[in-house]
Amino acid sequence: MGHTHDFVPATSLDYRRLAEKRLPRFLFDYIDGGANDELTLRRNVEDFQSIRVRQHVMRDVSDIDTSTTLLGETVAMPVVLAPVGMAGLYSRRGELQALRASDVAGIPFTLSTLGICSPEELRAQAQKPFWFQQYMIRDRGAVRRILERAMANGCTTLIFTVDMPVAGMRYRDTRNGMLTDDVGSRLGRAWQLGRRPRWLYDVGVRGKPHTFGSISDQVSDPTNTRAVKAWVDSQYDPAVTWADIAWLRGFWQGKLVIKGILEADDARAALDAGADGVVISNHGGRQLDSVASTISKLPAVIEAVGGRLEVFMDGGVRGGIDVFKAVALGATGVLIGRPWAWAIAGGGEAGLVDLLATFKRELAVAMALTGARSISEVHRGLIEWDRC
């Protein structure tokens, strides 16, 4: 299906522009937005911008190696595709396209609990292992069954997300009528859909079935956002504690990463509960607005548990120089959420392959111009930051 771009996309923000043109408004806003006034969402990005990199010259940088090891896996760069719900609505079978793109890029892909493609579909269509993300839902038997399916289909690493015992207040969704089902909201959504015929055909029609692959027995129709929200509100377990992580650890045989840590004491608790890693995350500014940026929390968490846990971070990473900054501050690696959602929506699998190649080139250039030839040579002395 031919189409014209009015420009050649280069960066994640370019793909954001393309995504905005392709997606129905409510879907674009669902990806783009954050909680309440979106203060934390902006802070995640701005705090990266306030870190300066120190240039170094004359160090023979003819051979730059961005590869490293994440939780025992050799990867081409310290970047992971974060769990992002409903990617199969951003692009036709979006999770499968992202898994394939991650294979080309040599990095891990994480399938969300709220993914459209099932673990079985990924396994059947692409022979690449993936990471899987799970929330704690009230029915522990269901949690166990979902994880057993993930493991049987090639999941190596479980990312257990703990920053969503209740859902954050996302007002763009309210304004777009995603949480209501009166005539006005339905007409509003129909109007937005009508303005995106290409998406309607390519994803809306040819991208079916639109079910949550991993939990289709629990909630069937992801396009009924009101029903999804009702399921989340009634089934996500706000009573979850570290004791539940110990229960998980008892049967989950792969690597276990706790996602949604901001404070050092919580990171220590994750270590005590038997985690192999943590992701410093505020859910991309989508949960509690006014919490600190994730990059600003990284140094204290590294100080508390660094060396004993692999410490990842996400939130606000928009290119390879941000990856460099996070690694310089001690992160084992970073996860990216919106950048991959924008790329898959704006340019499909080829778009994401292109964006990930750009991330890698940007990281390699930053390493060359700071005189770091390998990831182990990227260290705190290569940046300046007034915040720590």
Ligand SMILES: Cc1cc2nc3c(=O)[nH]c(=O)nc-3n(C[C@H](O)[C@H](O)[C@H](O)COP(=O)(O)O)c2cc1C
């Ligand atoms: C559209 C969207 C959907 C998301 N869905 C999930 C999810 O299902 N599970 C989860 O653990 N995190 C989810 N997240 C959070 C991401 O995993 C990640 O923490 C966040 O996007 C990082 O910030 P960034 O978007 O600035 O890279 C989602 C984020 C976005 C933007």
